[in-house]
Amino acid sequence: MEFKFTPEQDVFREEVRSFLKQELPEGWGSRPGSLSEENHEFGQEFLKRLAPKKWIAPAWPQEYGGLGLGLWEQVVFNEEMSYQRAPLLNFAATGYLGPTIMMYGTDEQKAEHLPGITSNHVQWCQGYSEPESGSDLASLQTKAVQDGDDFVINGQKIWTSQAHYADWMFLLARTDPDAPKHKGISYFLIDMKSPGISVRPLINMAGEDGFNEVFFENVRVPRSGLLGELNRGWYIATTTLDFERSSSSGYPTSLRTLEELTKFTKETKSNGKHLIQEPLVRRQIADLWVDLNILRFLSYRVVSLQSQKLVPNYEASIVKVFNSELGQKLAMAGLHMLGLYGQLEPESKYARLFGQFGRSYVTSVGLTIAAGTSEIQRSIIATRGLGLPRG
Numbered sequence: 001m002e003f004k005f006t007p008e009q010d011v012f013r014e015e016v017r018s019f020l021k022q023e024l025p026e027g028w029g030s031r032p033g034s035l036s037e038e039n040h041e042f043g044q045e046f047l048k049r050l051a052p053k054k055w056i057a058p059a060w061p062q063e064y065g066g067l068g069l070g071l072w073e074q075v076v077f078n079e080e081m082s083y084q085r086a087p088l089l090n091f092a093a094t095g096y097l098g099p100t101i102m103m104y105g106t107d108e109q110k111a112e113h114l115p116g117i118t119s120n121h122v123q124w125c126q127g128y129s130e131p132e133s134g135s136d137l138a139s140l141q142t143k144a145v146q147d148g149d150d151f152v153i154n155g156q157k158i159w160t161s162q163a164h165y166a167d168w169m170f171l172l173a174r175t176d177p178d179a180p181k182h183k184g185i186s187y188f189l190i191d192m193k194s195p196g197i198s199v200r201p202l203i204n205m206a207g208e209d210g211f212n213e214v215f216f217e218n219v220r221v222p223r224s225g226l227l228g229e230l231n232r233g234w235y236i237a238t239t240t241l242d243f244e245r246s247s248s249s250g251y252p253t254s255l256r257t258l259e260e261l262t263k264f265t266k267e268t269k270s271n272g273k274h275l276i277q278e279p280l281v282r283r284q285i286a287d288l289w290v291d292l293n294i295l296r297f298l299s300y301r302v303v304s305l306q307s308q309k310l311v312p313n314y315e316a317s318i319v320k321v322f323n324s325e326l327g328q329k330l331a332m333a334g335l336h337m338l339g340l341y342g343q344l345e346p347e348s349k350y351a352r353l354f355g356q357f358g359r360s361y362v363t364s365v366g367l368t369i370a371a372g373t374s375e376i377q378r379s380i381i382a383t384r385g386l387g388l389p390r391g
């Protein structure tokens with residue numbers, strides 16, 4: 001079978017490509033992304049230019065501010081955006097909270113929250129993990145207690161990406177402490193300006209301010225902030241995770257990096273020979289291209305399921321584990337091939353390929369942890385995909 005996009009999809013790809021050429025600064029796509037304040041500000045400006053074109057979430061229905069495009073058009077869009085390393089801010093909202101609200105929200109919740117995402121007025125963050133609950137997320141201890149028409153929330157979240165910029169959070173809290181752990185959790189939508197919320201930054205290995213601790217002290221949330229049924233939040237939360245792990249933007253990101261690395265090995269000489277002539281380098285580059293193509297078709301499989309209105313589950317875990325581990329392999333291969341130059345900071349005049357491999361060597365570690373570690377994904381693949389007994 002030969003996989004091809006339709007002529008209309010190719011025309012759309014060209015349109016996105018020329019928009020990005022016009023809107024991104026010269027050379028933007030060659031530089032590694034970063035979580036700096038400056039990049040965040042540029043990202044916000046960039047999203048302001050996407051919003052009037054309804055390109056923040058082009059596959060969402062028109063009534064919520066999308067264009068109602070098909071999922072394959074969304075893939076085309078994501079591929080071009082990621083290949084050019086365009087800022088993808090608020091992905092928690094466009095990628096996984098929004099689709100969850102469409103499935104479980106009331107008409108009022110859809111009308112209240114979805115247009116704010118597509119108009120780029122409301123940024124969201126994900127309040128799942130806690131200091132003692134990561135992989136075993138259902139053991140979470142943040143509590144929500146009913147008090148009249150409100151719920152009162154007390155507890156702590158951790159590793160909350162972008163909480164320092166977020167206007168709202170989607171949060172899991174325990175609403176029935178006596179029920180079995182998966183059956184006593186509810187899913188809330190919370191305004192981050194509510195009294196009693198405080199945010200404290202956590203600095204990552206690359207020295208960036210990317211995630212946070214978030215504390216809740218007697219935070220009142222109206223009943224309209226409850227998404228889905230009381231105590232049924234676990235099942236909604238896992239749907240959100242399935243959407244999160246289904247992202248199709250890993251392939252184009254790695255494609256760009258591998259193209260740059262391959263070009264580098266063809267152009268750079270060591271001991272009088274081009275790097276690509278070294279047997280080990282040739283083999284590594286070839287293996288990476290094989291992996292990249294596997295990732296591409298694993299990602300397309302997930303989109304194909306979604307286009308049949310199915311929510312991919314273990315299939316999404318396969319993509320997540322393969323994509324994040326390929327990111328690490330690429331970073332490690334690049335760092336070795338660039339030698340000591342590879343370790344230099346992007347600002348150094350001696351840095352090669354804008355210092356991207358030194359940076360990705362450090363930041364790619366987190367990718368195999370975020371959204372559920374590789375061990376947890378393998379466990380899902382084993383039990384739900386292969387039907388093996390739980391370990």
Ligand SMILES: Cc1cc2nc3c(=O)[nH]c(=O)nc-3n(C[C@H](O)[C@H](O)[C@H](O)COP(=O)(O)OP(=O)(O)OC[C@H]3O[C@@H](n4cnc5c(N)ncnc54)[C@H](O)[C@@H]3O)c2cc1C
Pocket residue numbers: 125126127128129130131132133134135136158159160161162211366367369370371372373374375376379
């Ligand atoms: C870059 C980044 C961004 C993140 N952003 C967010 C966010 O926005 N919101 C949010 O809520 N969370 C976020 N997280 C947190 C992330 O979801 C958790 O770190 C992750 O679920 C793992 O939990 P933990 O850190 O508590 O590790 P633990 O659960 O303590 O795991 C420690 C180790 O034990 C292994 N392990 C644990 N249980 C098992 C098991 N049953 N079988 C086999 N191995 C096991 C794990 O794989 C891991 O290697 C982010 C994390 C990172 C790195």
